[in-house]
Amino acid sequence: ISRALLAELGPVLIFAPRRQMAEDLATALSSTLPLDEPLTLTQEQDALVGDRLGKLLRNRVAFHHSGLSYAVRAGIIEPLAKRGQLRVVVATMGLAAGINFSMRSVLVTGTHYQAGNFQRQVRPDELLQMFGRAGRRGLDDFGYVLVTPDIPRLHDAHPLKLRRAEPVDWPTMIGVMREAVLRDEDPFLKAKDLTARLFSSRPLTVGVERFYAIKAHSTGSAQGDSTSSGQADSASSLPIDDPLCGLPVDGERARLVRRHDREMLTPGGMWEPQPTATEARLGELLVRLPNGHWRPVLTVAAIAQNHGFGALCKIRFGQSIRQAQGGPVGQSHLRSSFEYGREIPLAAPKKETWVPAKWLRKLLRERFPLLAAVNGWQPEEFLKQVLPVVEAEMRGRLHEQWVREGMVFGRFRFDEVPVTGYRDSRGRSLENPETRRTYPAICQPCALKGDCEGLELSVSPALAWRQLGLVDQEGVPTRRGIIFSFFNQGEGLAIAAALEEPDYPIEDLVFDLANLRVGHRFSLDETYSHGRLGAVCQMVYQRGEYPGYLELGLPIAYGPGGSEVVRDVVAHQVPRHRLVSESVRHGDIERALTEWRSLLRQITQAPAYDWDRWLQLRDIAARYVHSTRSPARDPLPPLAPAQSQRYSGRFISRLARSA
Incomplete structure (x- = not known):
């Protein structure tokens, strides 16, 4: 970094995999890089940033991650970086897409970072996003990527090819199916027709296509036979448009026909x-x-x-x-x-x-x-x-x-x-009767059992809806499915499961909703309990895996511990600084409250479905939705006049003398 600054490649934006690494690296650089003119902070800025970050800022070095409060990120670090007042900023990779400033050079220090509950590898498009921060608009003709051995380079980055997400949006589909039921239409057929009209590189499927293809073919054949042979028996012209099991979902029929019953041969030869x-x-x-x-x-x-x-x-x-x-x-x-x-x-x-x-x-x-x-x-x-x-x-x-x-x-x-x-x-x-496997009793006389055996066993959307209890056998959305359709991803699954527990107090559920979007930050250790909401989800959904919706029976962004923090701030009026720890920072608490308010607002704006516990949840959510204030609505600390001017970089001459 010293050589980069000496070569007039500063200021430098460094991406580190974790918060602690970003803070430690910024501290090490601050104590190593010489400086001629420290940055002077105002009294308001000094009170917001604290002692550690304040010392770094005076040396024109800063770290930037989601644990910082909104006022520090958006009101101090980002404005100073945009005006060239900082020589080095060390940011976390997880916040790369949210950084609202650029610097002349960029250095990426690793290939993995923490995202939610998992370690993830940096994707090429994420690398491109990070490298794209190199070069300041209106100031630099070129941006520079600093490299060292064993770290990503510019040729490792390339844009993500945009395409429509192949999976269908479950809440939208359930909502469409509910409207079809209200209009006395076939809900599965309505969902199938909708996916056929969606733009995609390959056809989207719901999981009932084979059933309706057989139904249409059987109906068409029966009508043709009736037209060509008017003297035929009227019973023979009736279409057999459904399998005997009456299951429209192809995956259910595929599993049923493979669920062979075991029979034994008795001494009587039966x-x-x-x-x-x-x-x-x-x-x-x-x-x-x-x-x-x-x-x-x-x-x-x-x-x-x-x-x-x-x-x-x-x-x-x-x-x-x-x-x-x-x-x-x-x-x-x-x-x-x-x-x-x-x-x-x-x-x-x-x-x-x-x-x-x-x-x-x-x-x-x-x-x-x-x-x-x-x-x-x-x-x-x-x-x-x-x-x-x-x-x-x-x-x-x-x-x-x-x-x-x-x-x-x-x-x-x-x-x-x-x-x-x-x-x-x-x-x-x-003791040891001779056994054989045979079709289930309902499949034995069915002429379509051979066709059902050829169906794939993969979990289609319709099969997943049936497994999760979102629709009944005919495709009519259940109460759980209707609540699910009001939300995004797996949040509605958790809310519906909790509402179905009659002994789950709504007052507790309102605060437990904060866990749906906080991720791993608020968990104290690896042996934590998932809390009551998490336990209910895992029990109801049997720790199922449904990509994009549930992981081990929990919503994707679910994390324990957030509800306790939100309850302390909102209900117990505990000062936020008392809740700050090594893993939970001011920014984490702000984000948890913001996401919680967003979810409460979504509940209050959702339809007034006729269910006493849902209506009670809407009423209590409306009571708490304005209990906290968004930090974005508070005025940001103004920059001092000297901070609004671009830093000249006179420290370079001292670097040269020390070299």
Whole structure:
């Protein structure tokens, strides 16, 4: 910068990515660049700029960003820069389009800057906007771009090719559709016809074009058939102008036809809708064998051996398994006279006592030392105290016991083991039924299901309106959609969602509206809560992503913390300087109040829709709309006579001597 000033390339406008960087760079330049004639500030100017910026201005250096108050930006820095009183101005990139002055040379220090809640890369047209500030009208024949390694250069900038935005304006379309309903016209057809008349490089679509094309073709074909064959049956000439589902939105039909229902094949050979798996008992579960036959699970050795331990055995029954024994309940042809279980030694009878088997003694010593201390058990006490331990380890229940070869053996069943299965219409629980996917029931007889399968799954405007609840199935705007049509972008979505919450006080909502346009500045940290308005939006819109309208279920410019500041200023009369912090400056508070007033004014001027909460919001907004005053209406501090003259730049000679 010193060399640029020495080469008579000053004054210089520098663009920095962030506020803090702009302030630090301006401070460093102020302390480094020599100066012969400091700038004298008036008492009013000195009171407005503060100590830090005042010191920089005396050295003819300044920073310029949106955190400065309107009076400082528009009343001091910009007039001084226009009159050549400043040698260097360091501005943020985000305010490049709003800078109302030019300087002889421009330097862009980075390629990224903060915009809202995201880091964004400088676009070529934004670079052109910054470089376009080089050269003062009426003073310079040329403007200069200063470059250093690894920063953008002039060839990186080029103008943005202007074209009409391809997405249709949702609030406008919803408003047109509402008027169509009031005139007893088809709202979707009205929106489709409007987009066809809009100028665009390629056709704009709503998302119902295929439906109305099929409808027009079917109607035309039916009328032609009726004209050519007058003797035909009158019923055959009726046009089938709608799909059976009755959904005009192409995206909805595309999703419906792909939402295949899952069916299962039952033991009776019938296909039935497959229900959600439910709890069942292992003893009632049926399994499908590779040959397609069904059998109870416990009659298949390969499956039964996955339960318990010990020798696999057959437990036989009479005509049917007794209910008292917990046997399976099923259809008669699926009952079995046996099931597989497990057989293990339990104890060795010694006189009138039972001594636990070797494996059982080891188990008791490891887990139940008090039971292991007993050498012999009476049979009744054994079954009462020790058998529950065995059943828990086996995960089955004792079916019968007998003495063989000097040992007491027990057979265990697993019919009560909890499992999951699919119950058919006859109450049978099936483990692995054969399944297939089929069209939804309403699509199966429809002749247009093949056409619906070929539709794209992308989110069209009409599909988005349906997902957000702005219109009903026929395209009639809902109450939410009508409120949405009164506003721009996603602000109406947030307001409508909040009004739908009956326990959301309107007095609180009026101040929470300030969050809709403040961005990230007022959030204290990265773990902040979105506030009640943000929470309602995310709950209602399920954190949906709709470009240009919602990001994670929130309006694009939404940011928490602004409502508290606005409430403190308006309702609690807190002085603004007490609300200033490192991240929230005077300019941020002014802008938050300005945007809040603008939104309140928009509410008061919106139609008086017949909804008590909306009318209440309009009344309260009218009460607060004039509660604050725009800083642009206040008189700006005048420049001193010496400040109105162009600075001669005598500091250059001193730079030369110091060099």
